[in-house]
Amino acid sequence: MAITTKERAQGAIIGAFIGDALALGCHWYYDLEEQYKDYGTWITDYTTPKKGRYHENQKAGDSSQAGFILKLMINSILDNNGYDQEDFCKKIDEELFTKIDGIPTHGPGGYTSQSIREVYRQRVEQKLDWSEVGSQADTTEAIERTLALAVRYAYEPQKLAKSISHNTFLTQVDDIVGSMTVAYGAILAQLIQGEKLDEDISNKLMKLVKTKQLPFHAVTSDNFQPPKPGSKDPSNIGLFASPDALLSPSFIAKAAKDPQIQIEPAWKVSLVYGMPCAIYHMLPACYYLAARFNNDFESAILHSLNGGGQNQARSILTGALVGAQVGIKNIPQRFIDGLNEKEELLALAQKLSKQVGKSLND
Template structure:
C-alpha cells in the first residue's frame, strides 16, 4: 500500500495545505479571509505568516522534513553528523534569528533557539537545544519513523537523538518520540484504534521503547523494586494518548461536530500537548479518509499547520499513497521531487525490514 510514502507525502501535503491559512486564532477572520470551508492550497495573504510564498509551497518545517529524508537516504540510515552538517551549511546561513525570515517564510522557536546557540554563541551540537514545547521535533522525525518503521527500538533511538538537537524538555521529547512510535505502528499495517496504547505499552514493557514502566498491566502497581535505566523517559503516559483519543473518536456518547471543532476541545495553540490529541482524534475518526482528516485539521484554525502535518502523516500511513487524493499531490509544488524521495524512502524501509 506504500504506507511509507503515504506517511511522508501525507505530512508534506498537510503542511502545504495549511500554509495559506496558518495561525488564524480568530475563526471569524479565518472564514472571512479564506472562505467558509478551505478545500485546497492557498497563497498566503500579504502581511501574514509565510507572506511571499505561493499556494502549494512548503513551510520551513516541511523543508526540514525533506532535508532529513535526503540525509537518511544518503547515509542509508540516521547519521547525526550528516544532518547537522546540512543544518550548518544549508539552513542556518539563511537565518538571522528573527521569526519572519528564512526558507518557508517563518522560522519556529526551536530552530531560532538552536541557530542562536550554534551560530551566535558557537556552541557544539548537543548544547543547542531550547525550551520550546512545540511539535517541530516530532514533525521532523516523521522521516525517521518512516525509515525505521519495522524497527521500533532503532526508530526510537534515532528519533530521540534527532529531536534533542533542538528540544530539551524531557516531557516534550517523550511526547515527540511517542508520536513517531504511533506512526511507525501505522506504517507497519495496524490502524489507529483504542488498542494502540496497549500495543505501545507492550513494547515499553519488553524494552523496545525507552519508556520506564511505573505500573504493570492495566495500570496496576509494579511488583518489587524497578531499576530505571539511563536514558529512559520517566513515564509511559505519552504512549497512551493516541489510544484514548481513538477511544473518544469511537465512543458514540462523545460527539465533536463538526470534527474541525477538535481544535476547540483540545486547544488551538502550538504546544504539543494541544496538538497531539487533536491529530490522534482526527486520524482515528477519519483513518480511511485522508481528505476529511486534513481538511478538518486545517479548518480548525490556530496552529493548523502542525495539526494538519501530524494528522496527514498518521492518515497517510493508514491509507497509503494511493489513498491520498491526486489533486493534493499535483497541487504540491515540486511534488515530483518529493514523490521520488518518498519512493526511495519506501525502498530503504523495505531493505531495513529485511536486515532486522
C-alpha cells in the same frame, strides 16, 4: 486490495507534505471570523498567503520551513541509509543556517520557528558545539522532521526511539516534549506496519516497553494491572519518566469512535484541545482526527486545516498519521498535484519507502 508497507510509508511522507503546504496560506488564524473573511467558511485547497500574514511571499502549494527541514532529514537518511546525526547537523549548518538570520519572518518558507531560531543563535552567533545547544520550546517542531525517522525505522523500535530522541534533543531539551515526540513516532510506525489507531494501540506499544524496545518507565504488569506481588523490582526504568504519552492515543481513539462523545463538526477538535502551538494541544487533536477519519484522508486533513490556530503543525501530523493508514494510492490526487515540488517529494517518499525495514547493516 491490501495496502503495502511501501504505500503506507509513502502515504505518511506525502501526507505530511500535503498538510504542510495546505496550511501555508491560512496559517495561524486565531480569529476564525478573520479566516472566514479571507478564505471563506470552508477551505478545500491550497491557498496563497495574504499580504501582511505569515509566509506572505510564498505561493499556494509551496512548503513551509517545516517542509524544507523534513526534506533535509529525508535526504540525510537516504545519503546514509539511516540516521547519521553528524550528517544531519552538517546539512542544517550548511543548507538552513546559511539561509536564515534569527528573525522569525525570514528564511525558507517565510517563517523560522522558535527552536530553530534559538539553535541558530547558539550555533552561528555564540559558536557553540551541537552538543551544547537546545531550546525549551514546547512545540511539535521536532516531530515535523523526525516523522521521517519513524517511517525509516517502522520495524525497528529501538533504533526509532534512539534516533528520534537524539534528534529531538538537538533543538528541544524538555523531557516531556521528548517523550511525546518519540511516542508519536512509535504510533506512526505501528500504522505503517498496518496496525490500527484504536483503543488497543497503547497495549501494543506497552508490550514494546516491557521488552525494553521503547525507553519508557513502566511499573504496571500486563494490561495496566498492579505490579505482581513479590516482584523485587517491577519497574521498567527507561529514558522517559512515564509511558503516558503512549497511553493517551488509545483513550482519544476510543473517544473518536464513541457515539456518545461528539465533536461536531470535527474541525472543532481545535477548540476542544486548543488552537495554540504547544505539543499538548496538537497531539490530542491529531490523534482524534486520525482515528475518526482513519480511512478518509480528505476529511481528516480538511477538518485539521479548518480548525484555525496552529493548523500547519496539526495538518502535518494528521496528514502523516492518516496517510500511513490509507496509503499513497488513497490520497486524493488533487492534493498531490497541487504540491509545487510534487515530483521531488514523490521521489523522496518512494526512495525512503524502499529503506523501511532494512537494517543499517544490510
